[in-house]
Amino acid sequence: MNKKYFLLLLLLCSAFALTAQSGKQKKADRLYDDFAYVKAIEVYKDLVERDYNTTYNQQRIADSYYKLRDPQNAVQYYAQVVNKPDVSPEAYYKYAQMLRGMREYDKSREWLKKYQEEAKNPKEVEELLDPESITTYEGLESFRVQPGGMNSQYSDFGTFVSDGTVYFVSARGEADTRTKIYDWTGEPFLDIYKTSENGSVNAVSGEVNTVRHEGPLTISADGKTMYFTRNNYMDNRNGKKDDQGVNHLKIYKAQLVDGKWDDIEELPFSSDTYSVGHPSLSADGKTLYFASDAPGGLGGSDIYKVSIDGDSYGTPENLGAPVNTPGNEVFPYAAKNGNFYFSSDGHKGYGLLDIFVMTEEAPEKIQNLGEPINSSLDDFGFSFSSEDDTKGYISSNREGGMGNDDIYEMTILAPLVLKGQVTDSINGKPIANATVRLMDENDEQIAFLETDEDGNYSTEIARDRTYPLEAKHIKYSTKTDEINTANMDEREALVYDIELAPIRDVEYLAEINKIYFDFDKSNIRPDAAKELDKLVDLMKNDYPELVIEIGSHTDKRGSVEYNRKLAERRAQSTYDYLVEHGIAPERIVTYKGYGEMKPDVDCMTCNEEQHQLNRRSVFKVVKME
Numbered sequence: 001m002n003k004k005y006f007l008l009l010l011l012l013c014s015a016f017a018l019t020a021q022s023g024k025q026k027k028a029d030r031l032y033d034d035f036a037y038v039k040a041i042e043v044y045k046d047l048v049e050r051d052y053n054t055t056y057n058q059q060r061i062a063d064s065y066y067k068l069r070d071p072q073n074a075v076q077y078y079a080q081v082v083n084k085p086d087v088s089p090e091a092y093y094k095y096a097q098m099l100r101g102m103r104e105y106d107k108s109r110e111w112l113k114k115y116q117e118e119a120k121n122p123k124e125v126e127e128l129l130d131p132e133s134i135t136t137y138e139g140l141e142s143f144r145v146q147p148g149g150m151n152s153q154y155s156d157f158g159t160f161v162s163d164g165t166v167y168f169v170s171a172r173g174e175a176d177t178r179t180k181i182y183d184w185t186g187e188p189f190l191d192i193y194k195t196s197e198n199g200s201v202n203a204v205s206g207e208v209n210t211v212r213h214e215g216p217l218t219i220s221a222d223g224k225t226m227y228f229t230r231n232n233y234m235d236n237r238n239g240k241k242d243d244q245g246v247n248h249l250k251i252y253k254a255q256l257v258d259g260k261w262d263d264i265e266e267l268p269f270s271s272d273t274y275s276v277g278h279p280s281l282s283a284d285g286k287t288l289y290f291a292s293d294a295p296g297g298l299g300g301s302d303i304y305k306v307s308i309d310g311d312s313y314g315t316p317e318n319l320g321a322p323v324n325t326p327g328n329e330v331f332p333y334a335a336k337n338g339n340f341y342f343s344s345d346g347h348k349g350y351g352l353l354d355i356f357v358m359t360e361e362a363p364e365k366i367q368n369l370g371e372p373i374n375s376s377l378d379d380f381g382f383s384f385s386s387e388d389d390t391k392g393y394i395s396s397n398r399e400g401g402m403g404n405d406d407i408y409e410m411t412i413l414a415p416l417v418l419k420g421q422v423t424d425s426i427n428g429k430p431i432a433n434a435t436v437r438l439m440d441e442n443d444e445q446i447a448f449l450e451t452d453e454d455g456n457y458s459t460e461i462a463r464d465r466t467y468p469l470e471a472k473h474i475k476y477s478t479k480t481d482e483i484n485t486a487n488m489d490e491r492e493a494l495v496y497d498i499e500l501a502p503i504r505d506v507e508y509l510a511e512i513n514k515i516y517f518d519f520d521k522s523n524i525r526p527d528a529a530k531e532l533d534k535l536v537d538l539m540k541n542d543y544p545e546l547v548i549e550i551g552s553h554t555d556k557r558g559s560v561e562y563n564r565k566l567a568e569r570r571a572q573s574t575y576d577y578l579v580e581h582g583i584a585p586e587r588i589v590t591y592k593g594y595g596e597m598k599p600d601v602d603c604m605t606c607n608e609e610q611h612q613l614n615r616r617s618v619f620k621v622v623k624m625e
Contacts (some may be wrong), residue, residue, distance in 0.1 A: 028060065031263055036183030054083050066094050068185070069352065069378055069418075070575070071101030082111065089119040092101055096125075097345070101352050103376045104539060126219055127348055133346050137357060137367040140415035142463040144489070145372050145394065148407035150201050154187050157395030157405040158216035158278075158331070161385040163223050166195040166393075167204070168407060169215030175203035180211055185404065189213050192228060195251060206261035208254050210236070212247070216331070216381065218281045218288075226254045227288060229277035234264070235431060240272040249275035250291060258592060269306060269316050276304075282334045289332040292316075299326040303342055322366050323358060332382040341369075342379040343380035351376035373410070375399075381407075390414075415460035416485055417493040422455045422471060425499035426543055426624055430455025431473050434500065438483075439468040469496075475509055476500035496511045504621040506548060510538040515617040517572060520558075522569035523575050528617075535619065536581045547623040549593035550574050553598055555611040560595060567593025574617040589622050 024047055031040035041064045044057045064076035077094035081087060092115035099108035112125045116453060154171040161167070173179040173188030182189050191209040193201050203209055212231035219226050223376045231247050232239030242245050251269035254261040266483050271294070278291040288308055293301045294316075302324040307314035323329060327346020332354070334340055338360030343353045347366055352375040356366050373379060374393060381395035392410040422434040436457050438447040448469075453623045461467060467483045479500055488494065502509055512535055524532065539546050552570035554563040575591040601610040 020045060024291040025053060025057075028057070030185070032060060032064065035067075036182060037067050038186035038226040039183060040064055051257075055081060055087075059087070062091070062098075063094065066098060069101075071098040071352070071377070074098040075102055075104075076125045089115050093119070093125070096128075097352065100349075101376050103351070127346065127605050129229060130348060130468075133291040134350070134368050136370045137358065137368065138362070139359070140462045142413040142489075143369070144371050144407040144411040144416075145411065147401065148393065148409045150193075150195055151197065151402045151406045153188070154403045155185065155405040156403060156407050158381045159383055159385070159393035159395070159407055160217055160219060161383065161393075162219040164197075167217055167219070168193055168195075168393075170201075170215075171404075182213070187404065190215050192217055204261055205259060206257075207264050208261045212238070214251070216278050218279045220281060221283075222286055226256070227267075227279040227281065228252055228254065229279065232270075232272060234266060242273045244419075244459055248272060251276050251574065268313055269330050275301075278331050280332045280334050281523070283336040287334070288313075288350070289319075289334055290316075290388075291330045291332065298324040300328040300348055301330055303332045304330045311528075322364065322603060331382070333382050335384055335389070342380040342411055343378075343382075351378075353380050355379050355382050378405070382410075384538070405540050412464060413489060414492070416488055416491065418483065418496060419456070419458040419493060420496040420498060422451050422457065422473075422498045424476075424542075425501045426545070429542070430508070431476065431500060432472040434471060434476070434498075436498070437470045441466070441468070443468065461485060461494075471498045471500060473500055475580045476502050486506075502543070502624065504624065506535060506538060506619045509542075510534040512619075514613075517570055517615045518565065518611060519555075519611070519615070522566060522573050524573055529577065531578050532579045536578060536583060539578075539583055539587065543624060545623070545625060546621070547587050549589050549600075549620050549622055550590070550616040550617055551620065552593050553600070553614055554596050555614040556596045556599070556606065557611065558596075564593055564595035567595045570615075572616055 006347055023045055023106045024331050028040050028043035028047065029442050031043065038400055039041050041061055044061045047057045048054055059081045062074050062081060065074035065077065074097045075095065078091060078098060080093050082091055092111045096108045096115060098112035109129060114130055116125050116129065129539050135297040150166065150168060150174045152170060154173070156168060156170045156397060158169040169190050171187040172398040175191035175193070179188050181187065181579055189211065190213045192204050192215045194203055194204050208214055208226070208228060210230070212233040212316065214228060214230045217226055218227035227300050229249050232250050237246060248271065251267045253265045253267060255263040255515070257263060274292060274294045276290050276292040282288045286308055287305050289303060289305050291301050291303055297318055303319045304316045306320060307600065323342065325346025326342060329342055329344045329346065331343045332340065340358045341355060343355050345353050345396045347354070347356055347368070348370065349368055351374070352581065357369055368374065373395060375398040377397050379394060379396045382392065390412050392412065394408050394410055395405055396408060397405045422431045422436070423429060424431060428443040432451055432453045432455060434451045437445055438461065440446050449459055451457045455490040463485045467487050468484055469481050471479045477500065479498060481548065485494060485495055512531045515531055516525065518525065550571050551572060552567045554567050571593045575588055578583055578588060600616065601613050603610050
């Protein structure tokens with residue numbers, strides 16, 4: 001073939017190839033802009049394999065997985081993009097968020113710092129960069145979660161229990177014969193379902209479910225009114241879209257009529273230009289909480305409240321800080337116990353969306369519910385299902401589920417009662433006014449207890465923890481130990497009795513004042529007899545096995561030899577008093593006079609008061625067992 005024609009043919013083939021890739025690029029971007037992320041990923045991957053607009057298409061793949069809440073795949077592509085030149089700082093932020101979803105917290109902080117340095121509005125990451133640990137829930141109850149029985153291979157989430165019936169949202173596609181596939185997820189559109197007494201799952205009856213998305217929901221206390229989320233859709237017609245072609249979420253109201261949810265009404269504060277959804281009623285039914293990305297909020301999505309008076313509604317109010325952040329707050333739940341639960345990726349947590357609580361006792365503090373409620377992925381949709389708040393549900397896309405999102409049954413265990421008795425290790429008698437301190441893992445005190453007259457103490461503690469413990473009394477040696485509360489789900493109380501060893505100081509134990517003598521005398525004075533009676537009582541009634549020795553002393557007046565013999569006479573009179581009052585001689589192993597050799601006050605020229613202090617008998621423990 002002529003070389004010139006060969007070259008021309010090669011150029012034509014290249015042009016056709018470029019034209020084909022350009023067409024694929026337009027198709028991929030169109031799918032992405034239409035939120036068809038699953039389909040868009042496949043086309044973008046094909047373009048990357050052909051080395052066409054590689055960096056751009058890698059980021060689009062990463063962004064698609066970000067939208068699909070798939071950290072494992074997203075981080076692989078973001079890692080290829082973030083070190084390229086001219087990358088948007090938004091890629092750093094998204095990469096950091098996906099790294100949190102993979103529990104790579106240190107690496108996530110590195111990319112959040114880079115985002116903070118280069119982004120124009122870095123405030124949204126300030127809390128996430130806070131070096132302090134996560135503010136975990138201070139309540140003592142414990143949570144257990146297990147997969148719910150209503151889960152399918154599709155997304156299932158957002159439970160609400162009314163009169164024993166569990167309502168939830170699902171993409172299983174059984175609510176309507178005109179089932180459509182949602183291009184964002186590749187699953188059918190969401191509908192509202194309920195469980196029956198025999199455990200079967202059915203779509204709710206009435207006009208609630210349509211070909212568009214429905215759910216989450218809340219139901220009034222009388223069970224007659226449902227507030228639910230739906231795309232802008234009424235009377236079998238799509239509502240108006242915004243300038244970007246987005247059909248936003250709205251909140252609708254339905255009435256239960258003859259077992260069917262009908263009489264659908266759109267709430268007046270819904271909008272065609274932004275979304276409102278995730279309704280939750282207060283216990284008295286007078287306030288409706290919801291999530292919205294309305295303009296003027298603190299972040300991507302904030303939580304609002306609006307008053308309800310019959311069919312009238314007040315003006316929605318943004319809850320503001322500390323609930324809302326520059327991130328996203330969604331799925332509010334106003335519990336009957338006064339606590340307010342919601343999910344957020346703006347408060348510091350374990351992964352993407354975490355569930356947080358603002359308690360009635362500490363409304364200024366936002367607390368993370370911790371594991372196992374939260375995981376490294378999305379956790380949301382907290383709700384109670386029992387009047388005593390011991391059962392409930394959460395939703396999550398954590399590993400190990402059946403579908404994309406799954407419902408998990410939640411059991412809330414009451415705090416464990418820690419109780420016990422503090423006793424003397426020698427005689428077994430209870431010790432009143434002993435102190436028991438419990439510490440946390442950081443060695444900070446979390447409980448300070450004092451025993452009653454019978455030596456008893458009691459408090460509530462959490463399960464699944466290890467508590468360092470310290471027990472003290474002024475007459476006893478301090479005892480330290482650890483209490484582990486793991487594997488105690490079937491128990492209501494943990495009995496932990498404590499024995500304290502008495503200090504080896506009989507004067508202190510018997511609260512004896514010094515046994516003093518008059519100058520040049522060895523007789524037991526009345527004040528000394530009173531103190532010795534305390535020692536007799538201690539040895540007879542408290543420690544009948546106690547063995548002691550006696551040491552007696554003089555002041556420095558007189559010769560050394562004279563003082564030694566005087567001290568021996570004082571030791572003898574002390575010994576005789578104890579024996580005469582019922583102490584067996586063998587329990588006093590020795591009684592010795594030391595003269596002036598061991599003064600209590602060592603003075604060269606002593607005054608009378610100092611001399612008196614040196615004229616004494618003292619006691620030492622030989623055996624207490």
